[in-house]
Amino acid sequence: MSFHPPKPLWLAYVGLVLTPLFWAGNAVVAKGAIDNIPPLSMSFWRWVIALVVILPFGLPGILRHRRVIRQYLGSMLVLATFSVAAFNSLLYYAAISTSATNIALINATIPIFIALLAWLLLGDRTRPIQILGILLAVLGILTVVARGKLSVLTQLQAQPGDLIMVAAVFSWGLFSVLLRRQAVPLPALTFLTTQIALGTLVILPFYLIELTFFKGGFEVGRATVMPLLYFAFFPGILAYAFWNHGVHKVGPARAAMFMYLTPVFASVLAGVFLGERLGLFHIVGGVLILAGLFLATRKTPARQ
Incomplete structure (x- = not known):
């Protein structure tokens, strides 16, 4: 009889700290590399590399559960389109015309969009405190998008990248809600491998259009290969593994x-590596977003 000692709890917390750091790095590295790698090339090759790395581990599960995959293929294709394909592609497009700090702040509102869409599409009960949180977070997004100026909203002068990032967050929220509605009975690794494969196929025709008619390719070198490796390993495979482990060990609410650390890490990294400076609208918008997140995601104690 073999005995496997439990892993220390602190490892789960280390992983939960590293995960938002990797997510923040996704925005910062994308902003730094966008002049060298077109956005769809960035998205496509990120997932190709991730697929090559994960396929040897995920392929046995795909073969073992191929009947389930065939049964849920349509649902999984939709899920992969909104998550793997659309979310990351839109995020990289956003990097063309907005800052890494803005990307991270808007990205932090994912739980808000999930709560809002779950209420609209699934009929989830929403408490007054959650509604207040959603309103505060939306106000925070508008503050960031408007750069603290009401005229930006009234005259429709928002940066395209901010609006694209809102669309990216909406896409991930829709994926999360649809995943709840159409749960796919697959092990985590099998599901992730299948999602990456399907999402890469969805991106492929758009990548070929971009390659042929718009941005063209990119030169293979340190300035392009290193960001792609980062995207594949850190915000891709490792963040997913660390997050799942952390949720399993400490619970979803605590995880x-x-x-909330993602925009904090992003602002520091963007300041150090990209020279981005925090404006007053970043601070005000960030406080509103984080307060909204806290109110919308906190669990009220059960009544005695």
């Missing part, structure tokens, strides 16, 4: 609190 969700670590998401």
